[in-house]
């Protein structure tokens with residue numbers, strides 16, 4: 001039996017993956033899964049437990065034991081039953097997530113769970129390694145990116161919208177550090193799959209990016225999507 005459809009959306013921090021993936025999933029009627037939120041949950045649990053993030057055995061044991069689940073449409077994220085949707089977005093959790101995601105045992109536990117979630121229904125899954133490692137056979141693969149300063153600017157706007165203060169240069173520095181770590185780790189580095197479509201969103205509106213991805217999905221999955229030709 002063939003596997004339910006997978007739309008894999010990978011790319012660096014701040015490229016707009018979450019917003020776009022959520023919208024695309026809604027239009028297609030697919031489940032949306034934010035895999036970065038899963039690594040963030042492991043990072044949050046590790047920080048709260050006072051674990052040394054370089055202790056691979058301890059962090060792996062934790063990743064294997066935590067329960068992570070999402071509410072409908074991935075709006076809320078739960079860690080061992082607690083709603084951590086806001087807590088996992090703090091900058092120090094972003095940094096810790098990038099560090100724990102280097103650990104092979106952590107990746108193995110998360111990938112297993114990601115494959116389980118997508119085994120029963122079609123998904124739009126976003127992350128860094130979805131089209132390369134989690135679902136190399138995904139029917140639709142997108143690598144979403146944007147100029148580094150544009151990504152930092154978008155993150156700053158998001159933070160300001162939440163009433164938080166934001167320094168674009170500092171955000172740019174943090175994003176650069178995280179991208180470097182994500183792209184240079186030995187296990188499943190962030191890299192564009194050879195058969196992924198690269199979309200640079202620097203000069204595109206959200207609607208334009210959404211339409212472009214829906215067009216590619218309709219073509220590859222041989223389905224019709226309302227409003228997309």
Ligand code: DC
Nearest residue numbers: 035036037039097098101127128129
């Ligand atoms: O997408 P995000 O910023 O929420 O991801 C948080 C961190 O998790 C990011 O620094 C890289 C890591 N990550 C990963 O290694 N693999 C994924 N599939 C998703 C995220």
